[in-house]
Amino acid sequence: MTLASTSDLVAAAIENRCAVLAFNAITVEHAEGIAAGVERAGAAALIQISENTVRFHGGALAPIAAACAQIAGRSAAPLAVHLDHIQDAALLDEVIGSAPALGVTSVMIDAAHLDADENVGQTAAFVERAHAAGLFVEAELGQVGGKDGRVLGAHEPGARTDPGEAAAFATQTGVDALAVAVGSSHAMTTRDAELDMALIRDIAAKVSIPLVLHGSSGVSDDNLRAAVAAGIRKVNVGTALNIAYTRAVRGVLESDAALTDPRKYLVPAREAVAETVAHLCRVVAEVQV
Numbered sequence: 001m002t003l004a005s006t007s008d009l010v011a012a013a014i015e016n017r018c019a020v021l022a023f024n025a026i027t028v029e030h031a032e033g034i035a036a037g038v039e040r041a042g043a044a045a046l047i048q049i050s051e052n053t054v055r056f057h058g059g060a061l062a063p064i065a066a067a068c069a070q071i072a073g074r075s076a077a078p079l080a081v082h083l084d085h086i087q088d089a090a091l092l093d094e095v096i097g098s099a100p101a102l103g104v105t106s107v108m109i110d111a112a113h114l115d116a117d118e119n120v121g122q123t124a125a126f127v128e129r130a131h132a133a134g135l136f137v138e139a140e141l142g143q144v145g146g147k148d149g150r151v152l153g154a155h156e157p158g159a160r161t162d163p164g165e166a167a168a169f170a171t172q173t174g175v176d177a178l179a180v181a182v183g184s185s186h187a188m189t190t191r192d193a194e195l196d197m198a199l200i201r202d203i204a205a206k207v208s209i210p211l212v213l214h215g216s217s218g219v220s221d222d223n224l225r226a227a228v229a230a231g232i233r234k235v236n237v238g239t240a241l242n243i244a245y246t247r248a249v250r251g252v253l254e255s256d257a258a259l260t261d262p263r264k265y266l267v268p269a270r271e272a273v274a275e276t277v278a279h280l281c282r283v284v285a286e287v288q289v
Helices: 006-016 028-041 051-056 061-074 089-102 116-132 163-173 197-206 221-230 239-255 263-285
Strands: 020-024 045-050 079-086 104-109 136-141 177-180 211-213 232-237
Touching: 006 020, 006 045, 006 079, 006 104, 006 136, 006 232, 020 028, 020 079, 020 263, 028 045, 028 061, 028 079, 028 239, 028 263, 045 051, 045 061, 051 061, 051 079, 061 079, 061 089, 079 089, 089 104, 089 116, 104 116, 116 136, 116 163, 136 163, 163 177, 163 197, 177 211, 177 232, 197 211, 197 221, 221 232, 221 263, 232 239, 232 263, 239 263
Parallel strands: 020 045, 020 232, 045 079, 079 104, 104 136, 136 177, 211 232
Antiparallel strands: none
């Protein structure tokens, strides 16, 4: 199957009143596991590459992006490649110039840490350039938290997205999708986040563009289903894959202290990612709106 585009996958989720899952890849094994899991579930999804992952790969976007695009393009499942949480100005410039050639069809500009006017201004300027390059653009309003290791409290300023501000932000920036802060947090290793379903419904009623849930690894299956039913159309998952990956590696190494061949533990790690991905794809597929 040829490489899919994010805009097409999100449009299909909107039409079907469901959500498309977006999984973060750090290594090639992550990407291969994501593709295998999505195929196993008979679903469609995005493979995401974050700015932190680009930094992990020595600051070079092209090698990891090209690898993910090749894996996605050879998969039997509809898969697109997305760049996640991009803040660095130089990397944003590189994205504009090279993403389409690398098979990347969308990017999230992360300016939610700035004050409101700066977030609008920086996002709007990037959207104009990105649209000219044919890219689908996601942004964030409110702060999901967790990227810096600190989980925002429910009543801290910026810890929740205001529906009226979200509607204005979408209009002012021309962004294609909006990540909203509704109770989840990045990097959670337990699945006990309390999502504000009423807030999701309120934002969805006021905002005409698709809503994105970040920090979904910390959300239970039942709450994921409820969030999609309430109006979430893209669901981001990263930490859950890392938990499965690391658990598999640890299990193999603990069973054989003399092991030196990385293939012996990376194959189980890749399979653990695939099973986690397949499970989450099936969870979201069960939603009936």
